[in-house]
Amino acid sequence: MAKPLAVYLHIPFCRQKCGYCDFLSFAGREDLFRPYLEALVQEIRLLAGERPPVATVYIGGGTPTLLSGEDLASLLQEVKAATWLDPAAEITVEANPGTVTLEQLRVLRAAGVNRLSIGAQAGQDKFLRLLGRSHTAAQTGATVAAARAAGFTNINLDLIYGLPGQAVAEWRESLEWAVALEPDHLSCYCLQLAPEVPLAKAIAAGHYRPVVEEEIVAMYYETLRILAQAGYEQYELANFARKGYECRHNLFYWEYRDYLGLGLGSHSFLSGERRVNEEDFPNYFAKVAAGEEPVAVREKIDAGRGMVEMVMLGLRLTKGLDAKEFFHRWRRDLRGFFSPRLEILLEKDFLRWEGDNCRLTPKGMLASNRVLVELLDVHL
Ligand code: SF4
Known part of the structure; x- marks a missing residue:
């Protein structure tokens, strides 16, 4: 039998576009929710012929929680029908605070979702505003509480450091705030900006003070110190977990194992071939409607590479x-x-x-x- 895959499903919709974001996601396209879901279901069904074994499922974005719990649950149902999904699979949904309700989380939990990854990003509202996020720190706390109430026992918080104007003490405060929410996993990334995003332009125009390298180094060491003290083990450059809570899905990427991306612009790595799906909706819809894999680029990776x-x-x-x-x-x-x-x-x-x-x-x-x-x- 083939080796199990990690499966990623991309939901390319957001409530608003954050100022630092260059991910493939679109705000104000509620008109596309339904046709996109239908196309994604068609793409999932293309797997039914082979029925590959699947070890992890990750529904990411974008903001998957802009969709209803029922819609996300039905996507998962389609994956189960078209693959051999391990009964012990890790199944993650990304959730942005302010876009999730307790009811929706209960529906996800009942559908088999067993890990929630929450885009917290910062513990202070002034930095959330600077990033262009649509939520507050209090809403992150409320989302974690709702997730626990819905029965989630595996929760990740995403945080970003190296924000313009951020002092090392403010990053420490964010970390301590996050630790107090008692997540099982933390991803702490240093802000990286593509030159074309609004926040990069605002920094280039002198509206914000960029953080200097010594501060980044100090923030990184603070991350290691505070999270170790709080009982989290670093298992990857930017990822920390309580024992046994390492993200099994992301380990597929780092361990160079096969993964399958479904949905607009998703990336796959299968038997030494890298594939990238169509990145614009008309092409994606057209290929799926024709019963084809919506792949735009295929590249064989040779042994040297x-x-x-x-x-x-x-x-x-x-x-x-x-x-x-x-x-x-x-x-x-x-x-x-x-x-x-x-x-x-x-x-x-x-x-x-x-x-x-x-x-x-x-x-x-x-x-x-x-x-x-x-x-x-x-x-x-
Ligand atoms: S919520 Fe995430 S994907 Fe959406 S715009 Fe913000 S950073 Fe980008």
Whole structure:
């Protein structure tokens, strides 16, 4: 039997477009909710012939919770009908505070959704306003309480640091606020802005003070310190969990395993082929209506590129990259493939071996981008 997949379903709708966002999502397109759901169901049904085994499902966006609990539950039902969904599958829905009700969460929980990922982003309303978010910190607290009341025992909060004008003490305050909500998992990302988004333009125009590198470093160390103290284990550069609550879906990406993306603009990685779905609605609708996979781009990943990608993703994990697994997959020795750069980075204490695993040291984690560029330079 084929290896189980991680399945991602994209819901490309939002209440309003946040000032830092370059994800594929659209505000004010309620007219497309129904046709899009119908097309997505058609795309899911294309799987019924093969019925692949599925280990995790992630409904993300966008803002999936703009759709009703019943609509999301029926998508899940379609996945169950078209695949072999593991009865113990991790099933996540992304929820934005202010867009969810207790009733809707109860419907999701009853439909088998067992993990909720909440876009909290910051604990202070002034930063939520700056980001262009449509919710308040109090609404995040209310969403967590409603999720617990609906029976969710696996809750993630997304947070962003390095916000324009943010002091290290304010980030600390956000972390402590989030910890007090007792989530099971926290994702803490440093703000990255594409040049065309409104917040990047406002910074370029001098309306906000960008955070400097030393502050980012201090914020990262505060993240490690506060979350470790609160009992969360770092398992990936930006991800922290109570024991046993690591995100199984995202581990598929970092462990370079196969995943299938369904919906507008979704990405898949299947048997060494990367696929990207159509990114505009008319093309997506037309292909699905014709009974075709709505794929716009297919790219075969050769072994050289595959090895580089596996290293780039695997080193994000604190457990690092398993050299035996690397050999099993590519029939190449990890040390040999990256020699002599690997030895240099080991000597400089950016990387370390632990048994068969090569992993970033804390110093290496902080400079992870630079370490990867140095390591992979000859192969890029
Ligand atoms: S809610 Fe998320 S996907 Fe939607 S605009 Fe904001 S950041 Fe982008």
